[in-house]
Amino acid sequence: MGFMHKQTFRFGFSLLMAFCLALGVLIQPAAALTQEQKLVSEVWRIVNRSYLDGTFNDQNWAAVRQKALQKPLNNSKATYGAIQEMLKSLDDPFTRFLDPEQYRSLQVNTSGELTGVGLQIALNPQTGKLEVVSPIAGSPADKAGIRPRDRILKIEGVSTQNLTLDEAAARMRGPIGSLITLLIERDGEGETEIRVVRDRITLNPVVADLRFSPQGTPIGYLRLTQFNANASMELAHAISSLEKKGAAAYILDLRNNPGGLLQSGIEIARLWLDSGTIVYTVNRQGIQGSFEAFGPALTDDPLVILVNQGTASASEILAGALQDNGRAKLVGETTFGKGLIQSLFELSDGSGLAVTIAKYETPNHRDINKLGIKPDQVITQEPITREQIATEADQQYQAAVELLAKNSSEISHSTDRANS
Incomplete structure (x- = not known):
């Protein structure tokens, strides 16, 4: 019996050895x-x-x-x-490699400060052209008059046709005070050369102000320019401050906000919602993750969100969450339509990799990729200057003020229903 056991063991061991040798042949090239x-x-x-x-x-x-x-x-x-x-x-233009310098730059961007012209750019999946998603508010590009949806044809005389997104971004970065010339193509206007002086761009993403409607209603006006690591905390401070000043309704301006960190979008949705789903994520296995609001909201006051073609990514997650939960009405134009989520990986040599790992759906299971979100009230308007935002010249803002004045009770009731 012992002999048999030993024979079996020897036979098993010789098989194992043969397997290990075979495996050794297989894995040797990798080593x-x-x-x-x-x-x-x-x-x-x-x-x-x-x-x-x-x-x-x-x-x-x-x-x-x-x-x-x-x-x-x-x-x-x-x-x-x-x-x-x-x-x-x-x-997939969003799955891309970043050399060590580009990777560091992206980390700086989402953390809150960068140097350059201040443009958020994307490759249009249909045309392959380099497109402006939006200029960062107050940046050199913004002051020079560059607008969302402008196509960048040349950077310093170099065609952008064969450049990756990050190569284009790297060419636009440079020392503070240095000059850069961009060839821009715009619908209905043809091509134009724009000269921009590079500068340091501080990414304080929140602008907050207490306004009054013609009827005397105190309105908290909040503009969010991007979803970086500071955005949720800054917005929470701004809402609390406006509440203390007596705001009875809110306008959240997400126009030309190109997005940023997914987590930041989720945290900001939680500031406005007592309960409800914020977003569903779907990976290649089809598995759905979901993010929920668990309250309490910082305010239950009526809310209108301003959106346009430059409202993208995390902005669309926030707008879709508050629209589907009946927490806010959307005013403006159909949003950009970026329904994909990227994850950032650091590689062994200090470079980075952005990979599309999932798509997302709004709480009502809308897949908005390439479609965007349609506002409750569509108001188109000609481009306005930064100084004209949220003034009488801003028709979308005026429509939001009017909607709050007329329908504050209706918005309040839909909020009650959504949170019951």
Whole structure:
């Protein structure tokens, strides 16, 4: 019996040895990867594990890796080029590689300060053109008159046609006080050259003011320019301050707000809601995560949100959450339509990777990607200057004031229903 057991053990052990030897043959090439090849593999693995589209744009993702590793990767430039080509095959402008400088810059941006012209840009998925989502309020680009939806054709004479989003952004950054020339194309106006002086851009995302309607109602006017790490705390302070000053209704201006941190959008929705779903997230397994409000809201006063074509991403999550929960009425124009969520990964050499990991749906399960959110009251208006925002020249703002004056009771009732 003992002999049999020993024989079985020996047989099992020899099988294990054979398996280990075979496995050794299989995994040996991976152990011989150069640092450059390891970086390519690292990017490939992250995308393989977490990218939203499990078909990888209907291609064999393993073959894409093999092709990338066959290239001569002798330096960082060649390696970064191979990674960018690999990601380009996914045909998703939001899944992108960031070299160490670009990655640091993005971290600074979401943390609250950057240097440059102050433009939020995106590649239009339909046309492939570099488009302005919006200029940051008060930035050099804003003062120079650059508008949402402007196409940037050239940066300092260099065509943007073959530039990635981050290459374009890197070309627009530079020392404070230096001059940059942009060739802009605008609907109905053709091409125009705009010269901009770079500066430090402080990203204080909240503008707050107590206003009065013609009927004498005290209205808290809040403008949010982006969803960075400070946004939720700054907005909470502003609401509390306006409450103490006697605000009886609110206008939240999200026009030309290009978004930012998902968590910031969720936290801000919670400032306004006692309960209810804020957003659903759907990954490639189809699994839905959801984020809820758990109250209490900072105020139950009637709320109108101003939106336009430059209202994107986290702004749309917030606007959709408050519209679907009956907490706010939306006034303005249909929003940008970015319904995808990216996650940021730090790579071993200090570079970064942004990957589309999920899409989101509003509480009523609306998928707004490329469609945007339609306001309750559509008011189109010609572009206005920064100084004209929230004045008599601002028709969208005036419509919001009018809606609060007329329908404050109706908005209050829908709020009660949503929170019951």
